[in-house]
Amino acid sequence: MQEQFRETLALKEALKHFIEATEELNRSYTALKEEVKRLSEELSQQKNLLKAIIESINDGVIAINREETVIASNQKAKELFGIEDGKKIHTFLPNLEGELEFYTIDGERKVVKVSNFPLKQDGKEIGKVVVLRDITRERELEEENKRKERLSAMGEMAVTIAHEIRNPLGSIELFAGLIRKEGDPEVKRWAESITKVVKSINNLISNMLIFTRPLHVEKELLELKEVVEECAEAATHALREKGIELEIKGKAIRAWADRELLKQAILNLLINAIQAIEDRGSITVEVGERENEAFISVTDTGCGIPKEVQKKVFDPFFSTKKRGTGLGLAIVHRIVEAHHGRITLSSVPGRTTFTIYLPKDGEDSPRHSP
Numbered sequence: 566m567q568e569q570f571r572e573t574l575a576l577k578e579a580l581k582h583f584i585e586a587t588e589e590l591n592r593s594y595t596a597l598k599e600e601v602k603r604l605s606e607e608l609s610q611q612k613n614l615l616k617a618i619i620e621s622i623n624d625g626v627i628a629i630n631r632e633e634t635v636i637a638s639n640q641k642a643k644e645l646f647g648i649e650d651g652k653k654i655h656t657f658l659p660n661l662e663g664e665l666e667f668y669t670i671d672g673e674r675k676v677v678k679v680s681n682f683p684l685k686q687d688g689k690e691i692g693k694v695v696v697l698r699d700i701t702r703e704r705e706l707e708e709e710n711k712r713k714e715r716l717s718a719m720g721e722m723a724v725t726i727a728h729e730i731r732n733p734l735g736s737i738e739l740f741a742g743l744i745r746k747e748g749d750p751e752v753k754r755w756a757e758s759i760t761k762v763v764k765s766i767n768n769l770i771s772n773m774l775i776f777t778r779p780l781h782v783e784k785e786l787l788e789l790k791e792v793v794e795e796c797a798e799a800a801t802h803a804l805r806e807k808g809i810e811l812e813i814k815g816k817a818i819r820a821w822a823d824r825e826l827l828k829q830a831i832l833n834l835l836i837n838a839i840q841a842i843e844d845r846g847s848i849t850v851e852v853g854e855r856e857n858e859a860f861i862s863v864t865d866t867g868c869g870i871p872k873e874v875q876k877k878v879f880d881p882f883f884s885t886k887k888r889g890t891g892l893g894l895a896i897v898h899r900i901v902e903a904h905h906g907r908i909t910l911s912s913v914p915g916r917t918t919f920t921i922y923l924p925k926d927g928e929d930s931p932r933h934s935p
């Protein structure tokens with residue numbers, strides 16, 4: 566009996582220990598669970614922070630493994646090249662070093678600098694980090710500066726030529742005038758032709774001189790769409806003759822500009838667009854705003870401008886047309902520059918866009934500026 570009692574007591578004692586041990590285990594388990602939860606939250610926070618850092622970089626960032634498969638990429642890389650994780654990098658990017666120039670589906674030119682760095686983990690190279698930097702704007706500025714240098718050199722030459730030609734031209738005009746008064750009818754007609762030619766040469770010289778003299782800019786607050794509509798009206802005949810549809814898009818936007826000069830610039834773009842369309846086609850003029858600029862873009866469905874030609878179109882006297890003076894775009898450039906604006910060009914066969922950007926804070930700049 567006593568033996569039985571002792572056994573029960575021992576069993577009870579063992580049970581008590583067992584329960585205590587289970588409780589201890591339970592406590593440890595809960596603590597461990599909490600620790601795991603805390604660690605995974607910390608890990609996920611770290612991951613989110615890393616992701617936020619990579620997403621905040623204004624460059625495209627791609628990580629690839631040794632097999633050149635994309636293991637991570639940020640949004641910017643996806644926007645620039647449609648990069649997808651899990652795919653081979655060469656399906657998107659032929660070279661991992663150098664400069665890449667291409668056109669987006671919207672016909673917008675992009676220049677991207679590609680560079681790569683070793684991706685190391687615990688001192689071991691496990692792949693590469695590829696960085697894509699959008700240098701389109703920098704490239705545009707570089708081209709703009711080169712263009713300005715060329716224009717000023719040509720401008721100096723133009724002044725000399727203009728003076729040399731204008732003097733004898735004055736005499737020719739004077740004598741032709743005298744002959745027109747005195748001569749017989751046939752001679753009079755010749756004299757009239759001479760006067761006409763002299764006028765067109767004079768016109769050409771005036772256009773040339775636009776590059777050399779400070780432009781007199783008289784700014785007023787203009788409703789850009791209204792100005793575009795006036796230009797469209799002036800081009801009605803030429804548009805109708807070629808069966809070209811013209812669409813004017815965009816909301817009402819106002820900017821400070823010289824009405825006559827801006828009209829001259831838009832009209833030059835419109836005429837070029839019309840001339841670029843062989844037969845039928847359409848032209849879209851859009852008025853809009855972007856950050857601190859207002860813009861007017863002229864897009865045509867014409868022949869397009871080959872890449873090697875694009876660099877030269879703003880040069881005075883550059884023309885691919887039989888009867889072109891090659892001064893149209895140079896004048897547009899000059900006018901835009903005098904408004905402290907800028908002009909960009911993007912072109913693929915069947916779609917060419919020239920965009921004039923005007924600063925929106927134009928009211929702060931002097932009304933009469935060179």
Ligand SMILES: Nc1ncnc2c1ncn2[C@@H]1O[C@H](COP(=O)(O)OP(=O)(O)OP(=O)(O)O)[C@@H](O)[C@H]1O
Nearest residue numbers: 837838841869878884885886889890891892893894
């Ligand atoms: N919308 C366009 N589409 C295709 N090519 C264009 C367009 N605009 C300009 N170009 C090209 O740029 C060249 C220069 O244009 P620019 O207006 O300066 O001179 P032009 O039109 O040839 O002569 P001008 O304007 O004096 O009559 C053109 O000869 C043409 O090759």
Ligand SMILES: [Mg+2]
Nearest residue numbers: 833837893894
């Ligand atoms: Mg032209």
